[in-house]
Amino acid sequence: MPDFAIGETDFLLDGRSFRILSGALHYFRVHPDLWADRIEKARLMGLNTIETYVPWNAHAPRPGRFDLSGGLDLGRFLSLIAEAGMYAIVRPGPYICAEWDNGGLPAWLFRDPSVGVRRYEPRYLAAVREYLDQVYRVVVPHQIDRDGPVLLVQIENEYGAFGDDKRYLAALTQYTREAGITVPLTTVDQPVPHMLEAGSLDGLHRTASFGSRSTERLATLRAHQPTGPLMCSEFWDGWFDHWGAHHHTTPVEESASDLDALLAAGASVNLYMFHGGTNFGLTNGANDKGVYQPLVTSYDYDAPLDEAGNPTPKYHAFREVIARYHKVPDSVPPPPQPAPTPTAALRDPVWLLDAPQRWGTWQTHEHLPVFDELTPIPRLALLRTAISGDHPGVLTFGEVRDRATVFFDGHQVGTLIREHHDRAIALPRARGELLVLVEDEGRVNYGERIGEPKGIIGGATLNGRELSTWDILPIDPAAVPDIRPGTGSEAAVSGPLAGPVVIRAEFDVPRPADLFLDTAEWGKGIVWVNGFALGRYWRRGPQRTLYVPGPVVREGTNEIVVLELGTLLDPQVRFVPHPLLGHTES
Structure with missing residues (x-):
């Protein structure tokens, strides 16, 4: 040996x-x-x-x-x-x-x-x-x-x-x-x-x-x-x-x-x-x-x-x-070739707030749990509670990890972002159904904050009074591609969409090949191709394209599923010939 x-x-x-x-x-x-x-x-x-x-x-x-x-x-x-x-x-x-x-x-x-x-x-x-x-x-x-x-x-x-x-x-x-x-x-x-x-x-x-x-x-x-x-x-x-x-x-x-x-x-x-x-x-x-x-x-x-x-x-x-120091092989890999550029129209929207029970199972908690108290630990969850009061109020969280979009009686009020140190938002009134979609955007990988919990940390208050009794709906990202509209409810999409919504399309390629999906006109979300999770996109950049490995792609028809959490400006699927990873300092 x-x-x-x-x-x-x-x-x-x-x-x-x-x-x-x-x-x-x-x-x-x-x-x-x-x-x-x-x-x-x-x-x-x-x-x-x-x-x-x-x-x-x-x-x-x-x-x-x-x-x-x-x-x-x-x-x-x-x-x-x-x-x-x-x-x-x-x-x-x-x-x-x-x-x-x-x-x-x-x-x-x-x-x-x-x-x-x-x-x-x-x-x-x-x-x-x-x-x-x-x-x-x-x-x-x-x-x-x-x-x-x-x-x-x-x-x-x-x-x-x-x-x-x-x-x-x-x-x-x-x-x-x-x-x-x-x-x-x-x-x-x-x-x-x-x-x-x-x-x-x-x-x-x-x-x-x-x-x-x-x-x-x-x-x-x-x-x-x-x-x-x-x-x-x-x-x-x-x-x-x-x-x-x-x-x-x-x-x-x-x-x-x-x-x-x-x-x-x-x-x-x-x-x-x-x-x-x-x-x-x-x-x-x-x-x-x-x-x-x-x-x-x-x-x-x-x-x-x-x-x-x-x-x-x-x-x-x-x-x-x-x-200069060691012998290298005589041959080198061939230069890259442009990738195929199919297009398709997104269709069949399914909105989370229309029927949340299709996205997961509600759990009731007397206090507002952090994600790490749930099994399995989610990356995305919808929180729900009823509030009552006599005048407009201020909703305050202990800490948001990492992004919380607030809906009141089905209408979006705003989004709280961890990197902005956001933790409070004004509500138009203090009586109705409060929904909060919370996203874990990735756990810290370096330094003293390794291992910290995710979700809403330290509970929530309305005008200083603690909100209790919450329904929690963890969303399993792996199950999202299977969320489809009901029979006979398929629909084309002709203009911008506000999430959270799942939409899908089919595109054709003559042979399996690497692809580069252009997400410039989409907002923030996750993409799957043929059930394979490509990852997150976000219009703020710098990254503009998502890489689709050739082995994921099929000859002929392929399915793409998009979970849009923000605002999607153009419901079109476009692939480009080369990766676009954003502007540099120079």
Whole structure:
């Protein structure tokens, strides 16, 4: 069997110096039928390794369940890496950040507010151990000393930016070894002295995360990892986007120059990202450093391989840099071709407020619960109560997480937005039926707000008096595509629509192909194609198109379903030939 080890100055593969040239590729952000294509394009760029996080909350949406099916088949992903003649790095967290919902930690874990977050706390550690045991059952047979591709496994993730609980790191290390992981273990932290010290343990190999000033930052890393190979295990070659801002890009020449400096220093590298992929469904995370900022659906990341898996100028520039130090394959992927551009008219509207019972089941609560008190924990819910009074009133919430649209006697009053710190709205009168549609726009993935509950926090008051006895209707997004108009009530749509409403259409293509759905004239909502959840759209941008993976598309007729939560200006489905991810700073 092959042998992989950490030597005095280098990684050693069968006793010989080996440089890791890795690219981050998250299996959970790529349609599984496209994994082999993305892996092969990494090989053609000159990489020899694929790195991936493992998202706990995707694999375990409920306690006691661990899903390895379809796009979560980590074992198949690792097998495809091996079949391509490449190696693998696995980073199971349990916290991964990754601009992923809740940093990968399952929301159900924190229903009890006394459960610890990323620290040595018994209930948290018991759940973590169960999770890691499930992951390592998959990973152990794929280790290099068992003739598999896995070279390294990472403990936690940039822990020095969060805490310094050495007992916690030691417990994770113990669980990892006891589960059968025998390959070397690493940690990663930003190249800041206190983070490098706080985020690791002696016996774990320290690596760094950065995207510029490579020589300087490797020197900082060397001061805290005096022996063994230097490695930047997150070389930031791009950045992520959030709604309401610009599309982030990094200059190709600068990124290539920093990569060149890193390789010239003899360091190993993992490009973050090689291929970002997509936050399909409702999986995007958020940041909150005083202002809540949910992430967009695209995770293009301005990476060498774009969201649709096409090589970019950065791909070719990085390949040229790698070729100065290592042999690269002779061929390159073909350039992208324009995508098909079918059109269709949306029809058959079904409004939520007309018949809410078709969208879910009402539950009655004496107090206004947060989402995390409900099972399963919803992403979208309708709240209802009756109010009475003698004059107009002010409705006040403790806190809105993250968006609340208020209806009074069936008419929309307004919308409260978390990032604006909205929590109060005037009502035209104080007698009637109050409905509130609340949306979780993505859980915070970085910092102290990880694990916080969603929904309406701290209850609701009318003119200072608490409102009690609420009916709650959780809406399951997976069931929305099945909400259809009643027999004989199908209808065309000729002009703008106000949501919440479900509408649908059919479009034709001659063959399966990647598509780019233009949502510029729609408001805010979610889209499904043939039952596959593409993700969120929002007219505020920067993202304008949603990526439709080719394997989702059928030859001939395809169905698209749209859940519009705001105002849809033009009820037309339009696809465009290329992605439109928004304006940049330049």
